[in-house]
Amino acid sequence: AQSVTQPDIHITVSEGASLELRCNYSYGATPYLFWYVQSPGQGLQLLLKYFSGDTLVQGIKGFEAEFKRSQSSFNLRKPSVHWSDAAEYFCAVLGMEYGNKLVFGAGTILRVKS
């Protein structure tokens, strides 16, 4: 069965600093990978997704993620964080043979210091 691990429950960065949120997955086949962001009291917004091809994926709001098959990782990065990026971030893997189920990590809460 597929699973997703986000090792960091909370991360605090200063505004303008770079950001990397870690995500490791366990899945037998080629994974479909996603990053979602959830602002307080809001729903889920898709930041970016990886299906195949180029392992560096660009998303919205200046985010990017790199798929590394050898490390089973799909880390999210942003070169310069803005205060509005404070939110909870979820990594997810889509299991086609499990009824198109998205399996989510537990989430990483990002705090931004001014």
Next chain:
Amino acid sequence: EAQVTQNPRYLITVTGKKLTVTCSQNMNHEYMSWYRQDPGLGLRQIYYSMNVEVTDKGDVPEGYKVSRKEKRNFPLILESPSPNQTSLYFCASISSQGAGQETQYFGPGTRLLVL
């Protein structure tokens, strides 16, 4: 505008009082799903439906029912809610099955409190 809608957005109820959370999508998607979100656990799938009249259990189906009588609607039913079903619920629909550019579209969420 392509969207998934849920109603109600907020609900407070008491133990044992049946309730239904509606979900509707306007994208003609075949696949729909319900998730619950709890702190530290991320989102977990409750039930999913691959087409009209086709539903199946997800990871945490106990205490829930669903129906899929038409493609656009996928209501979540709590026959006898209990406090451990206090959670944030999301409905989602997905564009297609099989390899391709599938993306799950999420509704805005329904926050449920069971007293």
